[in-house]
Amino acid sequence: MNRRIIYGHVGIGPTVSGTALVASDNFSARYDLDRIEGVFSRPTHKLFGENYLNKVLVLNIAKGGVASAWMLYEMVTRKMAPISLLLNYANPIMAQGAAHANLPMIDRFDGDITTMIKTGEKVTVEPKTGKIFVE
């Protein structure tokens, strides 16, 4: 089995492994999620209806408002969160939220991360080095 390595900017949080859920769409915890049910709830989102719990969530950029900074911690505390976030470009809100929640997050990859990983692939996220290992 080929093991691919994808390089990004040094991230936040501990190393984790999980299954990828990928879309070429953007991300806001407030705008896009039903955080009680653990599914994407914005009808126009490409992951509408998809369950994101314990997934390595791979999306384009952080969008929307500032609420995600609190929400990620609240979601992690209730164990109703993705296991990691990989974005082409995070904004400060996602970085602040990941830092507050200790949720692993990496951005700024050497390509479009939403085309480099496919839904269902097993990945290891290593924020300390900014590397993603795809099994």
Next chain:
Amino acid sequence: MRLNEIEKSMLAGEMGEPRRQALEHQQKVGRFFDAPDMVEIAQAHIMADTEALGAANVEYLEKVAAYPEEDRHVAIPTITDPRGADLKQYKIIRQDEAFIDLERRTIAAFEALGVMMTDTCINYQLFMPPVQGQNLAFGDTGVCIYSNSVLGARSNYEGGPSALAAALTGRTPRYGFHLDEHRRGTTLFEIQDQPQNLTDWGALGGIIGREMRSYFEVPVVDGIEKAPTSDALKHFGAALASFGSTPLFHMIGITPEAPDLKSVFDSAPPQPIGIKQTSIEKFYDDYGAHDDRLDLVVFAAPQLSLVELQSLAEMLDGQKVNTDTSLLVCTAPAFKAEADRMGFTEKITGSGALLLEGVCFYQMHAREMGLANKWQRLMTNSAKLTNIISGYGYEPVLGNMEACVTSAIAGRIAR
């Protein structure tokens, strides 16, 4: 990231555990964005509605608030964004008592920290307006974009945990829009037809926001023929920030860092993207409805200014909102007091509308509130709200203030 002696002392815990934890958090964020050091700030503004907080973050705030006063008290003037409930009126709109309990606990925690409960997303129209060049830690995207763009201050989006950290340390990591190099224009828009009302301004912000590809993209707007009002720029910025996650724009001849095109671009300006009236009409159509059913009309996001409250009061004076439709209006507590004094509140509430203070609709547990009141079809003059609210199970419809009022009275969408 370089730390000075004061910051090293904070990190060593010599200025209390809350400040140690705050600086540790700021280091993580600063390293993520390659910040060279910290910058002292003049004010902090904290977004912390209880829907965003949840019980877990309320407990977090209570832990910080339990430290001795000299350790927990904020280091700089610190104010709050809208709360999740108007404690005088929440029963009318069937908000759950469990949320109200969280609300009261949050307020008690913030007051123990020395935070001023201004409960507003339009602080720049009310308190200590930011000054050009001032470094700040502002939560709320609309507050941040207005302060950066219209007033020339410097802030990144500071989500609640980071705004609180900044309030405790009196500083924030120096990255993003604190730095000159990130304040240069990247994209140019040419306005070919002038916006006619506040909703058009919001639509314009939404159109430009949809084009933004990252937080660090800075749109430059050319072609505005006369200085817009503060409310026009408020709606424009709020929508641009919401659709685009964009904290700074320049408007040629209007905003302080953009006297002309050559002042905002390092080289020749890029090819402009034209925006015509048809673009604005298309934006309205994106938030149209296939029938005229109407459950709720909302004026919020951002909270209404005194001028907007006056306009609304004059439109509603002597009118009655249809019994099958609800009309909610959100403003800052300070403007609510002024509206009471000037008679605007009486005219608004005399129509059957509800004037809420210190809240904003989407920050009030909107999903649960919709289910409790059987609200689904929502009409608003706020482009920002249309962007947010569909994720909560609503069907948003966009119309200007006059169309919204006419619809609320008719009990069906009239455009």
